[in-house]
Amino acid sequence: xxxxxxxxxxxxxxxxxxxxxxxxxxxxxxxxxxxxxxxxxxxxxxxxxxxxxxxxxxxxxxxxxxxxxxxxxxxxxxxxxxxxxxxxxxxxxxxxxxxxxxxxxxxxxxxxxxxxxxxxxxxxxxxxxxxxxxxxxxxxxxxxxxxxxxxxxxxxxxxxxxxxxxxxxxxxxxxxxxxxxxxxxxxxxxxxxxxxxxxxxxxxxxxxxxxxxxxxxxxxxxxxxxxxxxxxxxxxxxxxxxxxxxxxxxxxxxxxxxxxxxxxxxxxxxxxxxxxxxxxxxxxxxxxxxxxxxxxxxxxxxxxxxxxxxxxxxxxxxxxxxxxxxxxxxxxxxxxxxxxxxxxxxxxxxxxxxxxxxxxxxxxxxxxxxxxxxxxxxxxxxxxxxxxxxxxxxxxxxxxxxxxxxxxxxxxxxx
Amino acid sequence: xxxxxxxxxxxxxxxxxxxxxxxxxxxxxxxxxxxxxxxxxxxxxxxxxxxxxxxxxxxxxxxxxxxxxxxxxxxxxxxxxxxxxxxxxxxxxxxxxxxxxxxxxxxxxxxxxxxxxxxxxxxxxxxxxxxxxxxxxxxxxxxxxxxxxxxxxxxxxxxxxxxxxxxxxxxxxxxxxxxxxxxxxxxxxxxxxxxxxxxxxxxxxxxxxxxxxxxxxxxxxxxxxxxxxxxxxxxxxxxxxxxxxxxxxxxxxxxxxx
Numbered sequence: 001x002x003x004x005x006x007x008x009x010x011x012x013x014x015x016x017x018x019x020x021x022x023x024x025x026x027x028x029x030x031x032x033x034x035x036x037x038x039x040x041x042x043x044x045x046x047x048x049x050x051x052x053x054x055x056x057x058x059x060x061x062x063x064x065x066x067x068x069x070x071x072x073x074x075x076x077x078x079x080x081x082x083x084x085x086x087x088x089x090x091x092x093x094x095x096x097x098x099x100x101x102x103x104x105x106x107x108x109x110x111x112x113x114x115x116x117x118x119x120x121x122x123x124x125x126x127x128x129x130x131x132x133x134x135x136x137x138x139x140x141x142x143x144x145x146x147x148x149x150x151x152x153x154x155x156x157x158x159x160x161x162x163x164x165x166x167x168x169x170x171x172x173x174x175x176x177x178x179x180x181x182x183x184x185x186x187x188x189x190x191x192x193x194x195x196x197x198x199x200x201x202x203x204x205x206x207x208x209x210x211x212x213x214x215x216x217x218x219x220x221x222x223x224x225x226x227x228x229x230x231x232x233x234x235x236x237x238x239x240x241x242x243x244x245x246x247x248x249x250x251x252x253x254x255x256x257x258x259x260x261x262x263x264x265x266x267x268x269x270x271x272x273x274x275x276x277x278x279x280x281x282x283x284x285x286x287x288x289x290x291x292x293x294x295x296x297x298x299x300x301x302x303x304x305x306x307x308x309x310x311x312x313x314x315x316x317x318x319x320x321x322x323x324x325x326x327x328x329x330x331x332x333x334x335x336x337x338x339x340x341x342x343x344x345x346x347x348x349x350x351x352x353x354x355x356x357x358x359x360x361x362x363x364x365x366x367x368x369x370x371x372x373x374x375x376x377x378x379x380x381x382x383x384x385x386x387x388x389x390x391x392x393x394x395x396x397x398x399x400x401x402x403x404x405x406x407x408x409x410x411x412x413x414x415x
Numbered sequence: 416x417x418x419x420x421x422x423x424x425x426x427x428x429x430x431x432x433x434x435x436x437x438x439x440x441x442x443x444x445x446x447x448x449x450x451x452x453x454x455x456x457x458x459x460x461x462x463x464x465x466x467x468x469x470x471x472x473x474x475x476x477x478x479x480x481x482x483x484x485x486x487x488x489x490x491x492x493x494x495x496x497x498x499x500x501x502x503x504x505x506x507x508x509x510x511x512x513x514x515x516x517x518x519x520x521x522x523x524x525x526x527x528x529x530x531x532x533x534x535x536x537x538x539x540x541x542x543x544x545x546x547x548x549x550x551x552x553x554x555x556x557x558x559x560x561x562x563x564x565x566x567x568x569x570x571x572x573x574x575x576x577x578x579x580x581x582x583x584x585x586x587x588x589x590x591x592x593x594x595x596x597x598x599x600x601x602x603x604x605x606x607x608x609x610x611x612x613x614x615x616x617x618x619x620x621x622x623x624x625x626x627x628x629x630x631x632x633x634x635x636x637x638x639x640x641x642x643x644x645x646x647x648x649x650x651x652x653x654x655x656x657x658x659x660x661x662x663x664x665x666x667x668x669x670x671x672x673x
Contacts, residue, residue, distance in 0.1 A: 243534055246529060246541070246545075247524060247534065250520055250524070253513060257512065258508050258510060261509070261510065262521070264470060265521050265524060266497055266522070266524045266526075267525075268491070275531070279531075384512075388511075388569065
């Protein structure tokens, strides 16, 4: 088994060595851009029809952004966050507020419009409510969720491990509940309806480019929405990479490795951790806006605890701290969620059982996570660091064994 | 030394109490500019606790710490580092999965000015700063005699890890370097190399050094001035000769029968 694996790895290395890494990057980017045309020609029954597959892919792109955002908090800074869905919710509600008819009375029912179609195509009357161009809302929402990331992160700064997990979990529950109950005033202040309660805000404005008022036509025409989402993913990857290789990225890793030493070396713990929360949260909001308009609804039912776990599983199964690993994890789990689970669902019926597999899908995710933790705790594509952390004891043995060959003047100490 | 003129670090009446345990009791202490001062004492004498009070990891129960004319009592550790006090740890605390060079770069954190927007946009300033940090890191690693710059900290031999800790501490451009048992676990040859390194730090980098050490050979050779702690109290101070002959020091180390 391990011999076969070694051969496979060797082959992979040869394939990878055939082109320089920037060329591989270019190939991947080109494939990602041309993907909608590729799906046009795929007809696998398990993956569903063309549009079905592309639709799922677009959702997955949204999840990838969130997984990359959570990766900053969990993978790089090492802060376990079980309430990431809160930021998805906040971002989605921002587009709900700034891109729908949720506030009909504003500006004497004439509405506020910014780089969007301002008059109804049929009645030629101004459309009520706030309508701001999608490409501005994503950044407004990112900034807004970043602030909320700091507000929710601040009380947790002194917590570690389990305690951190519990508090963030609570925040992930609190935020959607607040939205759910903000039907007359926020926290009961005022009387404006912020969320439509359980009905949620719908419809949401479609995306349009700032230079035209023609909106995208999803769900009928999916390709433009795909490319917008893909552009957002590239933007996220770009920022992730830049931050990873910066002073801040090093500080995150230092904090994860040893808080006391990091502080003693001049790293401001509070600032560094809050940065991780803020930037991680910003991507949650970023993706939330897109998924809000793409799904045409912002509804508290979307923001369940299970979703936080879903995103966290992507980060862990894919490989904490590693950007490509996290992307792979997001794609894999989305596939499992969409294809494997419904497939599994047909089996109980075949053997005469009346059992709904989809109702235990988080049990299945948990099981996957467990299998992963036993077999490959560092994930599919781990960052080198994480792998080292998790296999340190084994590695040290190798180092010692190797070290015995060369004359060593000092005793190697293990802690 | 009672005169505070020329003192870089001045700790007055520092005490630290953990519950009912008085770990450090009313200690007065100072480090002169470009001096090497040692803090010795039997195990559990409160040396490291005193160190932690100096560097902001603990908040002293009473007392004051003045560094370079500024009050750094109970300041956050990163601010103390920024003020110019760097330290190493008794039990090595490197960032184990970072390379030696990256470890040193983290040490420069408080001296670097890149902001998030700059990091994302890769402004010329950030690029230059990043490049300069790498150059400076390599220079520091060479200075302490560490050749494997790209090696992960956890894979370095023990002596090199100690060296790396010193390089990392130096990266923050300190005026005062606090070394907590730097020769622990080293053989005599390595201890001697470290002693030479300390001399070099003083002469070439104009650093003051505060040293906690058990290796008396190193302490007696390198120190200008020695303070002895026992049960949290200062029992003696003076130059190496005076301390060596001090009756209470002999008692603390060897017992009253000796």
